[in-house]
Amino acid sequence: MTQLPPEHHDPERAATDWHALLASGPPTPARSDSEPAGGTPPPPAAEAEGRPMTRREAREAEQRREAAAEGAGAGVPAPARPSEPASPPLFDAVLADPMAADPSVGASPHTEARPSRAERRAVTSDPFEPEKPKRRGAWGCLIGLLIVVALGAVAYFFLQGPINALVERFTPAADFSGSGTGEVVFMIHDGENGADIAENLVDEGVTASYDAFYDLLLEQTPEPEFHPGAYQLAEQMSAQAALDALQDPANKLENTFVIPEGTALQDALVAISEGSDVPLENLQAAAAEPPASYGLPAEATTLEGFLFPATYTLEPGLDAHAVLQTLVNRQFEALDAAGVPADQRWRTVVLASIVQREAGSNLDDFPKVARVFQNRLDQGINLESDATVAYGTGNTHTVWTTDAERADASNLYNTYANPGLPVGPIGNPGDVAINAAIHPADGTWLFFVPVNLATGETVFSTTVDEHDAAVSRLQEWCALDENASYCE
Structure with a gap:
């Protein structure tokens, strides 16, 4: 086992690492009263005794020589500034190369410990130098991007309505020019x-x-x-x-009125009265007369379905019955022109009235809707038309119904609870609906549902699953605030 040098047993040198040196500063050499200021320092005790100097004595001797040299240059030794102690040679050596401070470091297990990397960084770093920003990794960038996107989405969600309203307010409404x-x-x-x-x-x-x-x-x-x-x-x-x-x-x-396609009997009477000089009560009384007096089929109980929708200009002086007869005759002409035999007028008008109310505004869908109803009739499946149910409840302006209304079999127009065609027409069909009823499109469809009530887009389906998916689309469309008025 290697013996420690004598200086290692000195209690005052128990802390021999470079931290203690930095903390305490250089030791101050003792000077006798007879030593002249700025004179040559006395030789070390080791030289006087004729023995090698220890490292401590060598370091103190070096410090004395430096102090003497500085004093000689200035004439008077400069006192050390308390706040800025002079760095000992060992400190300079440690800063340059911790291993070079003493050639014996690393050669003996009893030498002073080498400072850690963190300790060296603490000594060599400039306390006034700003800390370098940490580099952000890929995950940090991704998280930052996601936060920006999320904030943008939230802002758009809350500001979309006001922004759209502002744009609409300052955007001129679409308009034609001229007199048309x-x-x-x-x-x-x-x-x-x-x-x-x-x-x-x-x-x-x-x-x-x-x-x-x-x-x-x-x-x-x-x-x-x-x-x-x-x-x-x-x-x-x-x-x-x-x-x-x-x-x-x-x-x-004067004496002119319009009956739109699909108009129900009670609304047609109002339109006639508004466009002619015939009072509404007279028209209502004439409509209550036996349908046979107008030449209608035996199955008819009212004039419903046989007042052809068109624009009429009547001769002045016609009474209520004559006015209604004019519209009935026009319906017979339309049926004859479509090739409907007299004994098929009733069935054709009933089916055409359902097609007229259910098909909407897209004329290309009329034959497809007729095919759906014809397929159901052929296969013994109830028609399940909401338009017929609504008509039976007295609501002729909508095709929306409730669960209770669809379950009410006492409503003879309820094609959910009752098989086959309803007991009569549910409005007055026009030429397109009549032609669709006698010439349905080719297809295997059993269902249809509009998925956009604004445009009339309709989906036709053969299976229940296909139909359920289309119904979901309609429900999602109706759930939007801007579409609520269409779904009432």
């Missing part, structure tokens, strides 16, 4: 307001948008008055041109 082309007989019905008229003008192809006409009404002072009746308009008129035409008495047509 062609001819359109437009009906204003009793009780309709400006909003109703604005909507009907768009439906008839007169104006380009609801807002173009309705916003124009809001700017008028005083507020315009509208009178029931038929008016001569044109297609693709500007909102201003349409308003001017409806306010001009010269455009009001």
